[in-house]
Amino acid sequence: MNLFAVAGSRPGLEPLLVGAESKLLQSDLAALEQCHAGVLSQLARRRVALCSSDPWWLARAMLLLDGVCEQILLLPPEVDDITREAFLEASATESVVSDEVVDCQLPVVRFQPEDGSLPQRDAITTWILPTSGTTGVPKLVRHTLSSLIRTVRRSHGTEAATWGLCYQLHRFAGLQVFFQAVCGGGTLVVPPPTASLAQQMDFFRQTGVAALSGTPTLWRKILMTDTAGLELKQITLGGEIVSQGILDALIQRFPEARITHIYASTELGVGFSVSDGRAGFPAAWLDDPTRGLRIAEEDGELFCAVPPDTLQWQGSGDLVEVVGERVHFKGRSNGSINVGGNKVMPEEVEEVLLACSGVTLAAVFPLKSSLTGQLVSAEVVIDRSVVSDPMLFRREILRHCRERLVGYKVPAMISFVDDLAVSPAGKVVRKGDRG
Amino acid sequence: MLLSRPNCMKGYVVENLAAMITALFHDVLETQGGTLKSPLTEASILLETGLDSLGFAILVARLEQELGYDPFVLMDTPVYPVTFGEFVAIYQKFSSHGRS
Numbered sequence: 254m255n256l257f258a259v260a261g262s263r264p265g266l267e268p269l270l271v272g273a274e275s276k277l278l279q280s281d282l283a284a285l286e287q288c289h290a291g292v293l294s295q296l297a298r299r300r301v302a303l304c305s306s307d308p309w310w311l312a313r314a315m316l317l318l319d320g321v322c323e324q325i326l327l328l329p330p331e332v333d334d335i336t337r338e339a340f341l342e343a344s345a346t347e348s349v350v351s352d353e354v355v356d357c358q359l360p361v362v363r364f365q366p367e368d369g370s371l372p373q374r375d376a377i378t379t380w381i382l383p384t385s386g387t388t389g390v391p392k393l394v395r396h397t398l399s400s401l402i403r404t405v406r407r408s409h410g411t412e413a414a415t416w417g418l419c420y421q422l423h424r425f426a427g428l429q430v431f432f433q434a435v436c437g438g439g440t441l442v443v444p445p446p447t448a449s450l451a452q453q454m455d456f457f458r459q460t461g462v463a464a465l466s467g468t469p470t471l472w473r474k475i476l477m478t479d480t481a482g483l484e485l486k487q488i489t490l491g492g493e494i495v496s497q498g499i500l501d502a503l504i505q506r507f508p509e510a511r512i513t514h515i516y517a518s519t520e521l522g523v524g525f526s527v528s529d530g531r532a533g534f535p536a537a538w539l540d541d542p543t544r545g546l547r548i549a550e551e552d553g554e555l556f557c558a559v560p561p562d563t564l565q566w567q568g569s570g571d572l573v574e575v576v577g578e579r580v581h582f583k584g585r586s587n588g589s590i591n592v593g594g595n596k597v598m599p600e601e602v603e604e605v606l607l608a609c610s611g612v613t614l615a616a617v618f619p620l621k622s623s624l625t626g627q628l629v630s631a632e633v634v635i636d637r638s639v640v641s642d643p644m645l646f647r648r649e650i651l652r653h654c655r656e657r658l659v660g661y662k663v664p665a666m667i668s669f670v671d672d673l674a675v676s677p678a679g680k681v682v683r684k685g686d687r688g
Numbered sequence: 689m690l691l692s693r694p695n696c697m698k699g700y701v702v703e704n705l706a707a708m709i710t711a712l713f714h715d716v717l718e719t720q721g722g723t724l725k726s727p728l729t730e731a732s733i734l735l736e737t738g739l740d741s742l743g744f745a746i747l748v749a750r751l752e753q754e755l756g757y758d759p760f761v762l763m764d765t766p767v768y769p770v771t772f773g774e775f776v777a778i779y780q781k782f783s784s785h786g787r788s
Binding site for chain 2: 592593623628648651652666
């Protein structure tokens with residue numbers, strides 16, 4: 254099984270990919286493969302790295318190279334030189350394949366039309382994805398196509414889902430959307446890489462996107478745009494803690510949508526998905542051996558058996574808490590702020606800040622203190638159309654926090670910013686983040 | 689021979705500094721939901737003013753944001769003020785580290 258074969262054998266006539274300038278139909282695949290025969294035979298059975306900031310190029314390269322290459326490393330274009338060389342060496346990559354200039358020591362192959370005879374497409378390609386890991390040190394994770402598409406739902410019948418791509422395609426979350434569209438019988442809509450969020454939403458509206466996947470932070474930004482005309486039937490969230498607040502806001506804005514939040518990571522693959530409209534997951538799953546979920550007693554870290562039916566337990570780096578018949582996520586175990594010996598999870602304070610009406614985005618991080626070691630500090634984006642006096646609003650935010658949080662958790666400093674720094678994976682960056 | 693510039697462009701002069709610290713003290717006290725126990729004077733004992741130790745840590749952080757320095761980081765031997773007057777004096781002592 255390979256991507257090319259799966260993409261070529263789907264039922265229905267919906268395009269595979271829709272970009273700003275062209276579409277890729279199933280019927281185009283054979284011709285696309287044939288016209289790249291030369292470079293495909295050059296790369297057959299080799300260990301390659303794909304590197305591009307153009308998702309349109311990357312999508313087609315992945316379709317054509319799966320099953321031909323022994324190994325494909327998805328190299329993020331924005332990594333620094335040292336990390337790039339480390340990834341290339343650790344993966345024993347032989348060639349870098351790109352549509353751009355890549356500054357590295359290996360030969361760079363331009364993936365372009367070239368005559369030749371088609372190689373066999375019978376390799377079980379190893380897919381390698383970099384991740385920042387739980388300690389912040391970048392590392393490589395190996396997958397196969399089977400492990401990557403384990404949770405793809407096949408669409409039945411003629412209704413194929415049109416998915417918009419909001420994530421970077423070379424990252425795990427973006428790949429999940431790509432595979433869902435390609436292998437699940439749907440369409441992937443790829444906006445131009447330089448499009449702003451508002452432009453992306455316009456493009457999705459024009460192309461009839463009905464399914465979108467993003468981080469809660471991205472969804473909060475989407476909610477700040479005019480979403481009229483965007484008729485979503487499927488909303489997927491992942492990558493950060495999904496609070497009841499964001500779920501409720503999405504249910505209200507998109508009443509027709511099925512809302513799913515996914516617990517997944519590049520290392521663990523997809524852990525599980527929840528579609529009952531509630532944050533966290535059912536505590537009953539901890540008793541279900543087929544789920545492979547367990548909580549460490551010492552500190553409440555969630556452990557996952559990878560794959561679910563084996564005995565290989567891996568720490569997720571995420572802290573959880575059982576409240577009644579629900580398990581809630583508290584935050585990254587290495588992300589706590591220490592205020593005079595008292596531990597504060599930034600995610601808990603962020604959730605309280607976000608519940609304050611007028612606050613649209615929030616990031617909480619440690620501030621160094623000569624007296625207590627650290628203090629809680631917050632950067633907040635406010636809705637200027639409802640907040641007339643920011644200085645007065647700051648007092649209101651603090652009063653709101655004091656009603657819900659013990660003293661040392663209330664932010665010592667709140668700065669108003671125009672936007673939050675977001676990582677390439679779409680997650681809020683907290684200053685002092687280690688991963 | 690060039691004369692050095694007067695130091696009044698850098699840091700604050702005593703009266704301004706005391707007034708500024710007092711204003712920020714009241715601001716932090718209010719945002720912490722505290723109440724002033726008795727009028728603030730030079731002799732007021734810091735931890736009896738209504739602001740607790742966390743509150744003082746926050747005040748010091750806010751002052752660093754305003755002034756550009758934290759005297760508790762700059763001092764060689766730790767000297768912890770007991771009265772409000774001593775607190776202000778420490779800020780004056782290190783005021784040359786302030787931003788211009």
